[in-house]
Amino acid sequence: MKYLFNVFSRCYSYKPLQTFHFHANLPRNMIENSMFEEEPDVVDLAKDSTTFPALDPDEVTYEPRSSRLLVRGLGENDMDDDEEDCESSARLLGMSFMNRSSAHRSNSSPYTRQAPPRSCSRPSSRTIVVCVLFLVIVASMTMVLYFLPACTFTKAGCPKPNKTNPIEPVYPISTNGELFPWAQLRLPQSIKPLSYDLTLNPDLDKMTFTGRTVINMSILHSTNRIVFHGANLSITKATFMASDVTVLEYKPRQQLAVNFSEELKAGQYCVLTMEYSANFSNTYDGFYNSSYIDKDGNKRVLAATQFEPLSARKAFPCFDEPAFKATFLIKISRKKTYMTLSNMPKAKSTNLSNGLVQDEFEKTSVNMSTYLVAFIVANFTSITKNVSGTQVSVYSVPEKIGHTEYALTITSKLLEFYNNFFDINYPLKKLDLVAIPDFLAGAMENWGLITFRETTLLVGNESSLLEKQVVASVIAHELAHQWFGNLVTMRWWNDLWLNEGFATYMEYMSLQEVSPDLETVLRFRALDKDALSSSHAVSTDVNTTEQVEEMFDSVSYEKGASILLMLNASFPGDQQFRKGIIEYLKQFSGLNTDTDDLWNSLTQPTHHMNVSQMMTSWTSQKGFPLVTVNLMGNQVTLTQEHFLLTSDNTTHTSSLWNIPVTYVNDSCSLAPECRQVFTLKNKSDTFKLSKNVTWLKLNYKSTGFYIVDYGKDGWSALTEALSKNVSVLTHEDRASLIHNIFALSRLGRVTFRQVLNLQKYFSLETETSPVMEALLQLNNIYRQLEKRQESNLASRMKNFIRGTFRDLIANQTWDKEENVSKQELRSALLEMACSLNDENCTHQATSLFKKYKDSNGTIRIPGDLQQTVFTVAGQSDETWDTLFNMYVHATYDSEKRKMLKGLASTQNPQRLVQILSSGLRGSLIQTQELPLIISTMCQSFAGCLFAWDFIQENWDRLIEKFPIGSFAIQTIIKSVTSQSSTQAQLNKVQAFFSGLKERGSQMRSVQEALETIKLNRDWMDRNLPTLRRWL
């Protein structure tokens, strides 16, 4: 999956003081809820079971800690006062478990216990004293058992030394009142689905569908239950091997189950058939409906799917985890006016007696994870081309078919590139790329049927190369997934980075080969997020559905890509990495893997580097190193420590990384041959250069995932060298110096005075990436000052930024520009200049908008200037109305989004409210655009206030549309908080999110937001005096 806009690049946080522990400052009820309403135990056990694959997970033995499950269950139910007393006293004593009798639980409780040990359930007169007494007894018994030699803790007591009887897990109650036979998030491993026959009958008039699913499965371990997934499906009939069976449902985990009185024996094959009905989903996942207005003004409806990560279960009952791969045979009925698409080519169409047509697709020729299944019912049209035996087609709504040509051309080139690069041919006979009018993510890699937003697939011939670059990158990403993700799939979502890090990396690698004219540059931005203590390891535990959603973040995508880049750059020559990848794909073709499998494949016996050892240090721990370099003559000392931004100076970690440190020096600094490598594995290490040098630049071309501190003298030497000759380093190296010094200022490692020294150099800078880096950093300080309402300081900062880049801004033209890098630079500079009210800029933009309006759209604004022009138009009430009218009638999605950003940048309260509520309703503005609207509004003080009110008032509706933890919600939270820096703002944000409880307070992005505000606050406290003196 690919997301459209990267908010991470805009968000920075500054200077730490104290560590922030999320729970520490929260009210007591919040602490309790987060303790008892999460699902840690359930899932820890699930994870344990997968650690020992030989064990039948159905029969996993539960240690006494599983009784915490009961507490969790109780936490969600009404407790009488005494029970509550009992509970809290247990908590106070640090005993987080306590057994209760199910006899006292009502049938509506979602949790009961099969063989409940009796204890703390008492007449209502029982008090805390009894509970304490009970705990003392429990503690004494535990000690007695502990001191009995050779005695394990069993229900029967001591005489069975070798066999531990399982303590039954707490089973929840199904919707029909029966016990649901499974108590974990992950499904049992006893049954493996082999193939699915799906028949779907969508009714686009009623917005409902019926379905029939036949699952052929193999019993791996004897069991008397089948547990699988299903959500919002009403099962009307179920048969197992021709006998009717009852399907139980446990809604909180979206699980279904069938119980059997006799065991299904290992080695058996069996068939479960279900008929069901459901409504189309009205969010952006599952089998959902979408619509658009055609050129005659008629509303046209269609239905499409988005299953990653957890939504295949909303369209058909299935084993909805990536490791349960199977084949799929899909049949869909439709009206004659529609067409259907699925992963495979259509095999035949049959006229049904009810006047409909049933399309049947070929059975998948590959085993597939459920999240990759896809189908569409619509009236799209396509263009098509045969590429090395694969039929490649690009589909769109009929009106936009003229914008599909570029996608087909670049897909053909990329497909050939990947066939060759991976040395494995794309395995299906066809590959469809489809632009869907309502689509939340940027694109989704369904095997053989890749779905896109219109913006990421459709581009006109007259579009700028910058717009084509977006389309090409997204296609390159999704095509890479056809191998990395589809052919070889991560075993569980904890290793999502294997999919996303790789696909993100390949976007750049493939396009540099296939389409050098696009000048795609590496610009992964995960350092800033990963510097926070709320960050997570690339490969990390994932135990709840929200945590699955949260894995779709910049750590999985961009840090994943960065460490692959670093690894590739540390190999001698450019073929080793590729060879390892080919080996990995061939060895695990059609299977599931985890991170270790990749590193093992890349550790080849033919060369000495132990990839596994090196890379595990990057994937198993969060954060990244700060490398400090000390140069004395020809002797270099390198030291590493965790670059951790915290508000508490006492927080240190002992993390060490295996870092392939690259470096160049004053006598050879540009060509790849200049690069030398030293592997830093220890805390500190020293090596000698062949001769004395005046400076060293580490992390050549910024291919390593670390930040470098050169020390006071080192920074001065580099600044001086650059001030004399900017071209003494590559532009990537210059951009990384700018990034690093601002980051070090956040860490409190360099003074802001030192940062300003580097400004001597960057006012001479003209290359795109260093200029954009400097703009980003300075703009962020400006936005923070503005949001603190330090208006005087903010306007001085504004003058400073304009002054620094004055000449560069003055040199920008407003005509057509052919060079991508120049387009990028121009668009960043002018957008900034106009947003800082540079008069010449706003004047030019206004007149261009007028010409565009007067020409009725026949004069085109160059693609890279559109955003600047529309944003300026959004500032005046009169042109805002014109722009809104244009927006409503525009068909071309990429232009439309730029207009929307222009509209959302207004400062007029009435219009801000109008856009937000229209986006929420989905009328005129699609709901999928809300994250974009909010992130745009949050660039200004007034806009952000409205956005914040809106989020608070409409939180429940937002999480209905965008799942908790999802990328959209992460974006919204980040946008609205990342430029706050006052205690008052912190208090408000904290109060709101802690009040949400299970409706979002537990999200990592909330912790990240709170941490960021604190760090901003502390940086401002420290540096405001310097800013006042210096500006």
Ligand SMILES: [Zn+2]
């Ligand atoms: Zn992806």
